[in-house]
Amino acid sequence: MIDLTLIGIGTGNPDHMTLQAIEAMRHADLILIPLKGAEKSDLAGLRRKICADHLAGAATRVVEFQLPVRDADHPNYHQGVDDWHDAIADAWLDHIDAVVGQHGRVALLIWGDPSLYDSSLRIAQRLGRVRKTSVNVVPGITAIGALCAAHAIPLNTIGAPVTITTGRQIRDHGWPDGADTVVVMLDGACAFQSLDPQGIEIWWGGFVGMKEQILRAGPLADLAPQIIEARAAARAQHGWIMDIYLMRRNR
Structure with missing residues (x-):
């Protein structure tokens, strides 16, 4: 065996x-x-x-x-x-x-x-x-746990669910129904660009937990171009990037 x-x-x-x-x-x-x-x-x-x-x-x-x-x-x-x-x-x-x-x-x-x-x-x-x-x-420490720790934020709001999905799903289907908090993984194309950014906060991290860690947090409408630029620069420098982000919709 x-x-x-x-x-x-x-x-x-x-x-x-x-x-x-x-x-x-x-x-x-x-x-x-x-x-x-x-x-x-x-x-x-x-x-x-x-x-x-x-x-x-x-x-x-x-x-x-x-x-x-x-x-x-x-x-x-x-x-x-x-x-x-x-x-x-x-x-x-x-x-x-x-x-x-x-x-x-x-x-x-x-x-x-x-x-x-x-x-x-x-x-x-x-x-x-x-x-x-x-x-x-x-089991190991997840990128989700490391992202929330790096930004010092809770994963969920009180009594509310969390949806974990991929960039492909966000691109093809938009914001998941019934979710206030969405964690997006495996997104090589910055699928948040396909969303209406009004009322959405984003917490993004590249190389989370590593010495190369890059963090951005704030309104999606303001940060989307900064994240795209930072991600492209980091990928050009290192030849690769692992990133993840959490978005929360204000209701």
Whole structure:
């Protein structure tokens, strides 16, 4: 059996590592680190640093692999994602077979938390179809929690719900029905531009929790151009950006 552990490592700050996460790393026979191209080499570098900081004296092997690239031009978005996940599962299995064979403890270090807008659990299910696999999850600090902490704001208003969605959904369907507070993830195109900004406050963060952290907060009508500019400048400087934002509608 393969004992697969998905370890939440927070949003890029080494201090986000929990004692449970460190223990899981040290008990693994193999940790897989995906490589996402030169423009995102910092992501692999942060994982390497976490391993170097916490694996001293452990027998854990660390192996890097090239992460398959999603076909962004696939005519069917969901099918394109499914094909991509199949390719990632195959890459995991190839390296697991090469290092630990049929039996062993394998771990992956997941940004934020493996349960929230991350596909690792779905990919792990694919692995279980071809190899007897036990899947364990170590929770991590989410980008949502880190964003609210950075701005020192509560996630919700009193007794009110919160909607967590994606930039694609905001772009295609607008403000979610029945929501006063909306958290938007995976938005590479600043979908807030498609909304009527009147009465909306926004709390935005890029590289939240990391030393490169950028924060903006205020009325969406005033801040939208500033956020777009700051995001573009940060992406040009680093080659990549992770960002997230919370919007609240005043009623």
